[in-house]
Amino acid sequence: MNKLDTKTRAQILAMLCEGASMRSVSRLTDTSINTVSKLLVDAGRFCAGFHDAMVRGVKAKRVQVDEVWSFTAAKEKNVAGMKKPVDGAGDTWTWTAIEADTKLLISHFVGGRDGECAKWFIEDMAGRLANRVQLTSDGHKAYLEAVEGTFGADVDYAMLVKLYGSAPESFKGRYSPADCTGIKKTKIEGKPDMAHVSTSYVERSNLTVRMHNRRFTRLTNAFSKKFENHAHMVAIYAVWYNFLRIHKTLRVTPAMAAGLSDTIKTWEQIVEAMDADAPKPGKRGPYKKTLEEISN
Template identity: 25%
Template sequence: MSPLTCPSCGSRKVVKNGRIHSGKQNHKCRYCGRQFVEEPQQKSTKDLIDKLLLEKIPLAGIARVCDVSESWLQDYVNGKYAAVPQTVNVSSKKKPRLTIQCDEMWSFVNDKGNKQWIWLALDVATREIVGVYVGARSQQGARQLWNSLPGVYRQCAVAYTDFWDAYGCVFPKKRHHAVGKETGKTSYIERFNCTMRQRVSRLVRKTLSFSKKLDNHIGAIWMFVHHYNASLQY
C-alpha cells in the first residue's frame, strides 16, 4: 500500500488526525497543515442530497440518511437554494391559442402569522409551470405573477383563475376568465398544488419541517418547479 500524499502540496508527511462526522479517518499534512480524507465521497453525497431535497423528507431525515451533520447540511442547503434561478425555463411557444391556469397556494415561513402565498401559472397544453411568485395575496402579488410570465404569454395567452379580485385588476380583461372549481378550468393547476404539497415537506399543512428562512422557502419552491418542468420533457 503506497503512503498517503497531501492533495495540496504532495508531501508524504501525513499523520492521522481523528475522524470526520461520518466516521471516516481524517488525515493532516505536517508540512502545509491541510486536512483530508482518503477517497472522499462528497460529490456522490451531494448528488443524493439534491435528489432527497425534491422529496417529502425533512432536513434532519436527510442528514441521517446521508450520514452528515445537520449544521453542514444546512449550510449546503442555504448555498444550493441561493443558486437556484428564479425565472422559468420553458419550451418555445407559438402565439396562437395559448391558455394558462393560475392559482394561489397558502404557505408560511417561521410561523403561521407570516403567510407567504405561492402564485403559480400553468400552461394547459404542455402542463409546464410558466409563472411563479411568492409573497402577499394582494394586487401586487398578482402583478408579480403576471410579470414572471414569459413575454409570449403576456401578449396573447387566455388565463383562467378563481374569483380573487386581484387577478381582474392586473390581467387583461379580454383574456381573463374567472371561473369556479366546478368548471374544471383550473383543475390542472389545482392538481399541481396538491403535488407540491405532497413532494415539498415544508409545504405540508401540518408539519414540523416548515421553513424558517424566506430565501430557502422560495429556493425550495423554485427548485421543485425547475425539476417538474424538466421532467415533462422526457
C-alpha cells in the same frame, strides 16, 4: 474548503424534492444539517437563475394560475405573540402558472396574496410567453388589475369561481371547505373558449407541490423557519418538476413537452452546472503569522 461529492449533493436535492425534511435528509445522508442548509441556499439560487434563463419563449395555449398557502415561522394569527420575531413570518403564498397541455410550470412566485404580488407574478409569467394565451384564474380579485395592467386586451381571460354549500357544524376548524355545489365561469377579457375555462390542472399541480415539499405539509413542524429558504425550495422544486421528473401522462418531462429541453436532466447534471457556474476561488492572501508565532 471541503465540498461534498456530486453524488451526495445530488442525493440530498433528490430527497428534498421527494418530501423529506431537512433533518431527515441530514440523518439519511450522514451529513451536517448546516451542510444541507447551505446546499439548499446554493441550489435555490442556481435553480432560480436556471428557470429564469430556460423557461422563455413558451408557446402556450391555455394557462391556469393559482396560489398555494403555507406559512413561515408561525401562522399569521400567531405572529404577534412570537418570542423571537423573524422577517417574513406569517402566511406565505406560492403563486404558480401551469400550461394545460404540457403541464409546464411557467412561473412561480413566493410572497403575499395582495395586488402587488399578483402584479409581479403576472408580469413575470407574461414575459415568458411567446404568444397570446387563454388564461384562467379563480375569483381572487387581485388578478383583475394585474392581468389588465400586464396584458391589456392581448389575452383571452376568464375567471372560474367555485360555489360552496353551507358548512356543517362538524366542519368548523377543518382545512377542507364545504362541498362544492357548482361553478361560475365569467368572461373578463377577449374571447376565451368557455369549455376550457378550468383550474383543474393547476390545482392538481398544487397537490404535487404539497406532496413533494415537506414545508407545505400541514400539521407538522417541518414548516419553513426562514422566508428565503422557502423561496429557495420552491425554485429547486420548479427545476425538478419541469426538467427532471417524467410526467406520468406525458411520459416525458414538461420541459420536453414544451420544446424547452431535448433530454431528461439529472440532479448530477444540475450539481455539475452549479459548480461550473460558481465563482472561482481567488488566490490566497499573503502569509499571516499565527498568534503563537507573534507571541514568541
